[in-house]
Amino acid sequence: MLCCPRMQRTAAPFQTTVSIVCAIVILFAVIFGAASCSGRGGSELVIYTYDSMSWIENKVVPAFEAANKCKVRVVLFEDTPKIISRLILEKGRPEADLAIGLTPSSLILAKNEGILAPYKSAGLDRIKDKSLIFSGDHLATPYDYGALAIVYDPAKITPPATLREFKNFPKSIIIEDPRSSSPGTDFLFWTIALYGDGWKDFWKEFRGAVVTAAPGWSEAFTKFENGEAPMMVSYATDGAYAVHNYGESRYKAYIPEGKGFIQIEGVSLVRHANSPRLAKAFIDYMLSDEFQNEIPLNQWMFPVTDVALPAVFSNAVVPETALTIDAETMSKNQEKWITEWYEIMTQ
């Protein structure tokens, strides 16, 4: 063996290093391997939802666990599309039993992939407005709803009365990108519901008012707070949230012409769920007064059943006319509309 004495001296610490690295590798393999192999208990319910629903872990889950003698694990995602994308990847071997936060547009994608199972909850009768039931085949059960609005800084701008008039306010509004954000997609639907076939002409005029299409609501709000634009597309309950948390609202929300687009959120049972009994029980629980009472001040949306609203909700904007697009039209056209929107915005 060709080896000088100095090399032998240097090699000894290396062998120690190799041993340490090997030990670490084995340790990791044992710890993480064991963690990966550990199966789920029979009385565990796994819920996939998005960040804003994290409040359920402390506010409602403990009561459900006590009543059903089970363990609930809430897995949080950044937004609804990421929940669906995870469910698509898990198709056939799902980890989740329930998916909370699906909107009519995201339900279409989930439905096409066949990752959800129908469940008709006994609590559906308690829903005050039956038009909120957006899935006739019961792939999703609505639990809350709200509306989009334009939020503005009154110190900087007097906003236009109609969306069409935005063409006179160049570089004044931050919107969300419909390709990567649910409020962005819903804002596009709002304009389509409002202007019908003329929506493309509207966007050709409106694009001049757009400062940027942010990837998501959080990014848009950060830019808005930084003063990059005096207006942004947001939610109708923003005023109520600000008054409740800060005592006053620096920003104001309004719905141009009172014609607002309704956003409905639903909960779905995952196909081939490991704990379908618990999942169904949780869907029923979401329509109970106990759960519905928590929605206004935690989720900042309107409950779907007839529970009393907190006083601070008098600061929320309610659309005079509720606009929607039926699920089938949405299903057929969503991708085409977004492509056409992108073409217009990049011309």
Next chain:
Amino acid sequence: MKKRLFTAAWLSCALFPVIMLCLRFYGGISIGGRETARLFASASLQAALSTAACFVVAIVPAYYLGAENRLAKALHLTWIIPFFYPVISAIISFSIIYGIFPSFPRYSLLSVIIAHVFFNSPVLVRFLAESFSALPRTMREEAIVSGAGAFARFIHLQLPLSLKGAARGLFLTFVFCFTSFGVVLSFGSLKNTTPEVAIFSAMSTNLNFGSALSIALVQFFFIGALNALVTILPSYECENEIPVRAKRPLWSAVISLVWLLFEGMIVAAPVVWSVRYALQRKGAAFANLLSPLFNRQFPVMLSLINSTLLSFFCAALISIFAWFILSKKRLQDEFAVNSLFGLSSAVLAMSLLYVSIRFRIHPFFSIAWGYLVMSLPYAFSFLQNQAARFDSSLREQSALDGANAINRFLYIEWPLLSRAFRSVFMQLFAIFFGEFTIAYIFQAAQRLPLASVTAYQLASRRMITESYLFTSLITIIVACACAVFSTLASESKSSEQ
């Protein structure tokens, strides 16, 4: 044939997750279309302009790196910025700076180019500096003695010696700008986008995996073709030579200092802001980061531990694996490794997630797998010069003595190259600690929280003070790691001498 099989085998293993995802969604893959062509044309233009701007900005600091003084040492340290500095911190820093100039077109090609200059010019400085120093002192002196003028020396010596290194630097810069994600997502307009952003949009919103894979495939071949051009450029090796170290004129020092201040200003912004806020709020943000209640919501401490362990594990493994491939000195290996540059990080992350779900692999190993694929070209680049200079006769003699590959590595390569290995380990550690795209898209925040994603979560939930403080902490940890390993490397160097 056997050698080619070896290359195909390790490449297939590395790309196994991507292959699995392609098989799962193969029905939707279709290459071409007007939209794809337009996307690649606009991304190419952006990347070409960004690379040109980086070159203009980097050329003087790269030239100045040939000097031996503190400024040159400080310039040398900047190379890690593109790798470890979290994109989210840079985005916030730029938002503040652009906010000072309200008339500046914030969401435009120009703002993207400026951000890319910040991120990528340090890489180009390093590569250009190395190519400038490729002309050894003895060779230069011999040429002068032989009567070669400055122009002749440049054409016949400097250019051939530095061409491949400079081309590789320009190629890397172009690739980084072309595949840019966070910067373009934040400062790009709908017109100025990149394939990575388009892939992310297709996968995260439209859930059109087929479309995402189509774009990723075109990107892979596009960058692969560019890489092939760079790989076939001839390279010249000068063994055991001392590079030229010379005094540099004052104007180059001034320009280098301005560039260093520009880079430093962006890096230091979160630190300065966090100190300012910490003073205003009397340390409340720092107390928050340490409080168990806050850590239950944002696992700050756990993410630091996880990132340290993962970075250590991956850096050790990959630096050795890269050397193992590199020591074979095969062109097909070099081409295969560099082709990984074209692999979409978004697709890689989604593939890893798919394989992780399919085979119940723990996120730790899945992400480590992703880091292996992602960082192999970097490790390869970092070790390339050492491999070129390594005396291959030692390897041949040890083979004649009957030493196997492990013994050869243990008793010959490691002792001789320990400094290089430590240096590569340090570089990879820094890269992994700040890596964001794979960690973020993999969605392992709950099972395996990592520092870069936690910093992003803090910023996106408007916990700006905590986010700045945490980012500063990450910066300081990586800087300390760099300092420790640099010291070790210097000690090793002096003991070898």
